[in-house]
Amino acid sequence: MEIQSCVKIINEWDIVAARQLGRNVAKELGFGTVDQARITTAISELARNIYLYADQGQICIEKVTNQNRTGVKIISKDHGPGIPDLRKVMEDGYTTSGGLGAGLPGVKRLMDEFSIDSTVSVGTEIITVKWLR
Template sequence: MEFQSCVKIINEWDIVAARQLGRNVAKELGFGTVDQARITTAISELARNIYLYAGQGNVYIDKVYDAGKSGLKIVATDEGPGIQDIRKVMEDGYTTSGGLGAGLPGVKRLMDDFDIDSTPGKGTEILATKWIR
């Protein structure tokens, strides 16, 4: 996969950098302010999860074009402990950090396409795409 932009997530400032990059790319693509906010919230949640649970990883952000549609694709990857029970983490209200974040169900609701692949002991990859309406 060839990506336009990548933010390595190592500390909390990297979460802010990933959000800012996402907002800039969304603005360039012509997303409205509401969708820009949705995208930055999703990026924030994904980057925060990498920081909290895997220690480090990457957030890739790219423009995508498909069948005349334009959108923004986010891929969040890490080589952390992985997710033991994907069904459980996709339940609303489930938290292991005690936080009030949107969590992965929130990311799924904020974006149009969402896919998660995780192998315990190997890491997690999450793909999320938002299309311009």
């Protein structure tokens, strides 16, 4: 049942497209409006990071099932500069863009599962999952 849809992130309109795709998938799976908002906020943050720091990448959204659970998986992948200090970017309040610094720690809080893999000069992949309650 893992059907994956991806949106290439090159410009700001692609962030909107990724959000819309995520909301549609979440709605289709039966997520309530609050969880739909959490999912789209996480997608927005991940896509914005690609746009700001990596020039381009992609957000992939897929429906996942695990035993008797259903959820949505979001994969953010880029071939940008990578993140030199993962511990630092996972600190609340840390910002390199002058934003609120809610970034990746915020994404982690919004979702049920979160993993990040980043190599300097190679790129970054972040995988998050939100399970239907």
